[in-house]
Amino acid sequence: MISPLIFSLLILSQAQESSPSPAESKPTVCIIGSGIGGSSLAHFLRHYYNSEEAKRPRIQIFERNSVVGGRMATVNVAKESFEAGASILHPKNYHALNFTKYLNLKLKNPSLSKSKDSLSLGIWNGKKFILKTFNVNSQNPLLRKMVSLANSLLIFVRYGFSILKMDDFVESAVGKFLKYYESVETRPVFESVDGMLKWAGLYNFTKRSLLEELTDAGLSYSLIQELVTVITRINYGQSACMSGLAGAVSLAGSGGGLWSIEGGNWQMAAGLINRSDVALHLHEEIKSISHLTEYYELNSTTGNTFKCEVTAIATPLDEENIQFTPPISIPERKLQHTHATFVRGLLDPAYFGLGDLSEIPDLVGTIEDPELPFSSISILKKNSDKDITYKIFSRKPMADTLLYSIFSERKETIRIDWGAYPHYQAPELFAPFILDGQHLYYVNAFENAASTMETSAVAAENVARLILSRFFGDDSLNFSSLKNSSPAGEGLHLDL
Numbered sequence: 001m002i003s004p005l006i007f008s009l010l011i012l013s014q015a016q017e018s019s020p021s022p023a024e025s026k027p028t029v030c031i032i033g034s035g036i037g038g039s040s041l042a043h044f045l046r047h048y049y050n051s052e053e054a055k056r057p058r059i060q061i062f063e064r065n066s067v068v069g070g071r072m073a074t075v076n077v078a079k080e081s082f083e084a085g086a087s088i089l090h091p092k093n094y095h096a097l098n099f100t101k102y103l104n105l106k107l108k109n110p111s112l113s114k115s116k117d118s119l120s121l122g123i124w125n126g127k128k129f130i131l132k133t134f135n136v137n138s139q140n141p142l143l144r145k146m147v148s149l150a151n152s153l154l155i156f157v158r159y160g161f162s163i164l165k166m167d168d169f170v171e172s173a174v175g176k177f178l179k180y181y182e183s184v185e186t187r188p189v190f191e192s193v194d195g196m197l198k199w200a201g202l203y204n205f206t207k208r209s210l211l212e213e214l215t216d217a218g219l220s221y222s223l224i225q226e227l228v229t230v231i232t233r234i235n236y237g238q239s240a241c242m243s244g245l246a247g248a249v250s251l252a253g254s255g256g257g258l259w260s261i262e263g264g265n266w267q268m269a270a271g272l273i274n275r276s277d278v279a280l281h282l283h284e285e286i287k288s289i290s291h292l293t294e295y296y297e298l299n300s301t302t303g304n305t306f307k308c309e310v311t312a313i314a315t316p317l318d319e320e321n322i323q324f325t326p327p328i329s330i331p332e333r334k335l336q337h338t339h340a341t342f343v344r345g346l347l348d349p350a351y352f353g354l355g356d357l358s359e360i361p362d363l364v365g366t367i368e369d370p371e372l373p374f375s376s377i378s379i380l381k382k383n384s385d386k387d388i389t390y391k392i393f394s395r396k397p398m399a400d401t402l403l404y405s406i407f408s409e410r411k412e413t414i415r416i417d418w419g420a421y422p423h424y425q426a427p428e429l430f431a432p433f434i435l436d437g438q439h440l441y442y443v444n445a446f447e448n449a450a451s452t453m454e455t456s457a458v459a460a461e462n463v464a465r466l467i468l469s470r471f472f473g474d475d476s477l478n479f480s481s482l483k484n485s486s487p488a489g490e491g492l493h494l495d496l
C-alpha cells in the first residue's frame with residue numbers, strides 16, 4: 001500500500017515537473033539519492049541559506065527507486081512492518097533526534113518490546129554456545145532484575161575488567177564525534193574527509209584496525225574474538241580486523257538507549273524532502289554527469305536531461321555505473337554485502353544441539369569462522385509460542401537447503417541483498433568531498449569513516465555548508481540558524 005507521505009511526495013514531484021518554476025534563472029542544486037544523506041543535504045541547504053530570494057536555489061533530488069529512504073527501508077512479515085536496513089540510532093545521534101522532533105515523528109525504543117534486561121544472548125561457534133546468558137520469560141520485575149544482574153556477572157566472570165576498558169574506548173570515540181555538533185563559530189567547513197576527521201581527533205582510528213586499537217586499549221583476546229566480533233559481525237558483517245573508527249561506531253551501536261522511529265526510519269528522509277521545497281524525481285536513475293562550461297548535464301536512463309549548476313552525489317559510487325565527463329578518480333572501495341533474511345517460523349533446537357526451542361537465545365551471534373553460514377539470528381517478534389519472526393544476517397545468501405536445516409517450520413521467507421556499507425580496511429583512504437575541484441560534491445566520501453544514518457547526516461551538513469560558501473559565497477550562510485541548530489544544545493535531549 002502506498003503511504004500518504006509517499007503519495008504527497010509523488011504529487012509534489014509531478015506538480016513541479018509539469019509547471020516549471022517561473023524563476024528558471026535560479027541556480028539548481030541537483031542531488032542524486034534520496035536516502036538520509038540526500039534528504040538531509042536538501043534540508044541543511046534550505047535551513048542555512050540566507051541570501052537573496054532571487055538566487056535561492058532550486059533543489060532537485062533524483063531517486064532511481066519508487067520510494068525514498070535508500071538503506072532506510074521496511075519489510076512486511078506476517079502483516080507487520082520491520083526495519084529491513086538501518087534499524088537503530090544511538091542516543092547521541094543529535095541530527096536524527098533533531099529531525100525526529102522537527103518532523104513530529106515518534107520515537108520507539110526497540111528494546112521495549114521485550115525488555116533489554118530479559119533479552120538473552122548466545123555466542124555460537126558452529127558446534128556449541130561458548131557463552132549463553134540466562135533467559136527470563138517472567139513479567140516479575142524483581143526476577144527480571146535478578147536475571148539481568150546474573151547475566152552481568154556471567155559476562156564479568158568471562159571477560160573481567162576488559163569489558164570496562166571496552167566501554168572507555170567507545171566513550172572516548174563518541175566524545176570526539178560530538179565535536180561535529182559544535183557551533184559553526186568554532187567548527188570549520190571541511191573540504192576533505194581527512195581534514196574533518198583530523199579536526200575531531202578521529203583520523204588515527206581509521207588508520208589502524210579495531211583489533212589493534214582494542215589490543216592497545218588493554219582488552220583481552222577472548223573479549224575481542226568473542227563479544228566484540230559478534231557485534232561487528234551483526235552491525236557491519238565484518239570481523240574485528242575492520243578499521244578502528246567504524247569498529248568503535250559498531251560497538252557504540254550495541255549499548256543502551258538505542259532507538260528508532262515508530263513506523264520506519266525512512267520517514268526521516270520523506271519528511272525532510274517534503275519540507276525542503278524539493279522537486280523529487282522518483283524512478284529517475286542518473287547514468288551520466290558531464291561538466292559543460294557553466295553547468296553539469298545529468299542524463300537519466302529514462303532519457304531525460306537535467307541542467308544543474310551544482311551536483312551532489314548522495315549514494316556510494318562503488319557499485320555505480322555513472323559515466324563522468326571529464327572522468328573522476330576516487331580510491332577503490334569494496335562494499336560489504338549483507339543478506340538480510342526474514343523468516344516467520346520456528347528455529348530447530350536440534351540444529352544447535354538443544355532439546356527445546358526455549359533454550360535458544362533471543363539473539364544468536366557468531367564468532368569469525370568462514371564455515372559459519374550466518375552472522376546472527378535474532379527474534380524480531382514472538383507472535384505466539386509457535387509463530388516467531390526472525391531476522392538473519394549473513395554474508396552469503398541463505399539457501400533453502402540451509403534454512404531447512406536451521407528451521408523446523410517456515411511460513412514466510414523474505415530475502416534482501418544489501419550493498420550494505422564499505423568493507424572497512426585500515427588504513428582507509430578517502431575520496432574528496434569535492435570530486436572535480438568545481439561544484440561536483442560527494443556526501444558518501446565520509447562513509448569510509450563509518451556508515452550510519454547519523455554519519456550521513458553529519459557529512460551532508462558539512463557538504464551543505466561547503467556548497468553554500470563555495471558557490472553562493474560566505475554571505476549566503478545563515479549564521480543564526482547555524483548557531484541555533486547546534487543539536488547538542490538545550491532542550492534537545494529527548495526522553496528515551
Ligand SMILES: Cc1cc2nc3c(=O)[nH]c(=O)nc-3n(C[C@H](O)[C@H](O)[C@H](O)COP(=O)(O)OP(=O)(O)OC[C@H]3O[C@@H](n4cnc5c(N)ncnc54)[C@H](O)[C@@H]3O)c2cc1C
Binds near residue numbers: 038089316
Ligand atoms: C542491513 C543494514 C543495516 C544497517 N543498520 C544500521 C543501523 O542500525 N543504524 C544506522 O545508523 N545505520 C545502519 N546501516 C547503515 C545506513 O543504512 C547507511 O549508512 C545510511 O542509510 C546511508 O544513507 P545514504 O543516504 O548515504 O545512502 P542510501 O540510503 O544508500 O541512499 C542512496 C540512494 O541513492 C539512490 N541511487 C543510487 N544510485 C542512483 C542513481 N544513479 N540515480 C538515482 N538514484 C540513485 C539509491 O536508490 C538510494 O535510495 C545499515 C545498513 C544496512 C544495509
